[in-house]
Structures are given as structure tokens and as C-alpha cells.
Amino acid sequence: MAQILTIILNYRTPAMTLQAAEAALREMEGIAGELVIVDNDSGDGSFEMLQEGVQSRGWDVRVLQSGHNGGFGAGMNFGMRAGLRDGSAPDYYYILNSDAFPDAGAIHVLLDYLESHPGVGIAGSCIHGPEKDIHFTAFRFPGILSEFEGAIRFGPVTRMLADHAVPMPVPEKSGPVDWLAGASMMLRARVLDEIGMFDEAFFLYFEETDLCRRAALAGWPTHYVAESRVTHIGSVSTGMKGWDRVPEYWLDSRWHYFVKNHGLGYAVLATLAHVTGGSLYRLRALLQWRGLADSPHFLRRLIVHDAKSLVAAPVRRGGQTAGNGPKGTSGRKEGKS
Numbered sequence: 001m002a003q004i005l006t007i008i009l010n011y012r013t014p015a016m017t018l019q020a021a022e023a024a025l026r027e028m029e030g031i032a033g034e035l036v037i038v039d040n041d042s043g044d045g046s047f048e049m050l051q052e053g054v055q056s057r058g059w060d061v062r063v064l065q066s067g068h069n070g071g072f073g074a075g076m077n078f079g080m081r082a083g084l085r086d087g088s089a090p091d092y093y094y095i096l097n098s099d100a101f102p103d104a105g106a107i108h109v110l111l112d113y114l115e116s117h118p119g120v121g122i123a124g125s126c127i128h129g130p131e132k133d134i135h136f137t138a139f140r141f142p143g144i145l146s147e148f149e150g151a152i153r154f155g156p157v158t159r160m161l162a163d164h165a166v167p168m169p170v171p172e173k174s175g176p177v178d179w180l181a182g183a184s185m186m187l188r189a190r191v192l193d194e195i196g197m198f199d200e201a202f203f204l205y206f207e208e209t210d211l212c213r214r215a216a217l218a219g220w221p222t223h224y225v226a227e228s229r230v231t232h233i234g235s236v237s238t239g240m241k242g243w244d245r246v247p248e249y250w251l252d253s254r255w256h257y258f259v260k261n262h263g264l265g266y267a268v269l270a271t272l273a274h275v276t277g278g279s280l281y282r283l284r285a286l287l288q289w290r291g292l293a294d295s296p297h298f299l300r301r302l303i304v305h306d307a308k309s310l311v312a313a314p315v316r317r318g319g320q321t322a323g324n325g326p327k328g329t330s331g332r333k334e335g336k337s
């Protein structure tokens with residue numbers, strides 16, 4: 001019987017993390033495997049609260065302390081390296097956000113899908129909000145044209161470049177996509193043994209994009225599984241919904257994604273495409289007396305950030321390309337309880 005290691009990453013949301021764990025444990029009934037909670041160095045007493053919460057509920061769940069907040073990918077890698085309690089590696093890893101709650105059958109459906117589709121490397125759920133509103137979580141890989149389309153915010157251009165827009169229409173049935181948001185995602189362990197885990201150079205954002213792209217290049221496509229449904233509140237740890245300023249780590253991740261996957265020249269062209277589209281959008285907004293949908297000074301900050309990154313690139317890279325994370329280590333135990 002296939003074994004699953006479910007990993008929930010906590011950062012200063014202990015009460016909600018325990019709710020997510022409760023939902024996951026309910027849906028793991030009848031599945032061989034374990035659940036582990038990783039506190040990503042919250043520093044606010046979360047680790048102790050999680051330990052107490054697990055103990056008081058009588059759960060057979062490990063609570064691990066990462067000891068360093070290296071971001072989403074690093075925290076998930078920490079949990080995956082911890083492996084199963086006996087030190088072995090599972091057949092699948094199921095990663096679940098601390099603000100995501102599997103609906104009835106959600107985990108079973110993902111497992112059955114991967115078991116019945118041996119050529120698929122990664123499978124993700126249909127994500128919806130508390131009011132059953134379906135979230136956009138299926139995407140195309142970003143590129144130069146998608147940067148222009150997303151920045152110009154103009155209907156005719158969007159229609160012309162529809163096949164390049166990063167957000168995909170919500171799939172009506174299960175099937176291949178480029179990449180999925182990592183709120184509820186099952187990963188075949190064999191794939192991670194081949195391509196490595198999350199690239200820890202991404203603190204937050206673009207890490208799932210990069211992982212799915214590496215899997216696709218290795219012949220392991222990602223599939224959206226419409227029958228697996230998960231309720232997601234969204235952006236609780238990151239506060240993304242309340243951003244009035246795009247954080248530096250988002251800009252870092254975007255630049256790193258393009259440089260790593262397409263090269264420095266491509267990254268520059270992607271930024272130029274975004275700046276061109278964004279400038280045209282601002283001109284149209286000015287002529288029509290409309291406010292901007294972007295966060296304040298976003299375009300200026302993007303230009304400054306990427307210009308600095310371009311200047312620093314030869315020094316920072318030092319002749320090396322950022323790695324994909326260690327290969328063949330998905331079953332090693334490195335956690336501390």
C-alpha cells in the first residue's frame with residue numbers, strides 16, 4: 001500500500017494550523033502514512049502551542065521546528081527530509097497550507113489519481129473559498145508575452161495573447177496544466193528523487209512554478225484534479241490580500257525564476273516587456289482619469305530592483321546557477337522534534 005507523508009507548514013498561525021491538521025487527519029483515514037507539522041521558526045510561541053495542541057488532542061503527529069525561516073520551499077523541504085517516523089521515505093508527499101482544509105475525499109482522490117496515472121508527477125486540488133467560490137490556481141508558465149499581457153491590463157491584448165496569460169480559466173475537468181498553486185498538492189517521491197526538492201533560493205512565490213517546470217522538463221507533467229476539493233482562506237501567513245506594497249522577496253523570486261530558467265538576457269527582456277505594458281496601462285489610466293490597480297510605485301520598484309539585480313548578477317552568481325535543491329534526499333531525516 002502506498003504511503004503518504006502529509007506536511008503542514010506553520011508560520012504564526014497555530015490555531016488555524018491545528019484546524020488544517022484536524023481536517024487532513026480526517027481525510028487520511030484509511031490511507032497509510034503520517035502527518036507532520038513544521039513550525040517555520042515562528043518565534044511567537046507557535047511551536048509550543050502546536051506541541052500542546054497535538055498532545056491534548058491525542059494525535060499521533062510529529063511537530064518539528066525548522067530552526068530557520070528560509071521561506072515556504074525551505075520549510076516544506078525540511079518536512080520532506082524528515083521522512084516517515086521510521087526514517088524511510090514515503091511514496092508521496094502531500095503538502096497542505098495551514099489555511100487550507102481538505103473537503104471529504106480530497107486526499108483519497110489525489111492519491112487514487114496518481115496511482116492510476118503513473119506518468120503524472122504532481123497533482124493538485126480544486127481550491128475554493130469558504131463561500132464555495134472557485135479560486136484561480138491553475139496556471140501557465142510565465143514568459144515575455146505573459147509579462148506584457150499581465151501589465152498592460154487591456155482586453156484586446158488579453159484576448160490576442162490568451163494562450164500566454166499566466167492564469168488559466170478554471171479547468172472543468174481533470175487534466176494537465178503547467179503549474180499549480182501549492183495550497184493542496186501531492187508530489188510523487190520518485191520525481192523529487194530525480195529533480196530535487198523546492199529551490200530554497202525562492203523565499204516565497206514562484207517556488208511551485210519552478211518545481212513544476214523542472215518536473216515537466218524531466219517528463220513528469222502536473223495535473224489539476226477537479227474532483228479533489230479543498231477549502232482555502234488564503235494569504236493568512238503572508239498577508240498578501242492586504243499588501244499596499246509588493247515585498248522585496250516577491251521581486252527577488254520573480255527575477256530568480258527568469259534568470260534560472262531562461263537566462264539573464266531573457267530576464268531583462270521579460271522586465272522590459274512588463275515595463276512597456278505597465279507604462280501603456282498607466283498612460284491609458286491617466287487619459288481616462290482612472291486609478292491604478294497596481295500597488296503604489298510598483299513599476300518604479302520593479303525597474304530599480306531588476307536594474308540592481310542585473311548589475312549585481314555576475315558577482316552574485318559567481319559562475320554558478322542556483323541549484324534545484326539536493327537530489328535524492330527526500331527520505332533523509334533532518335528534523336528535530
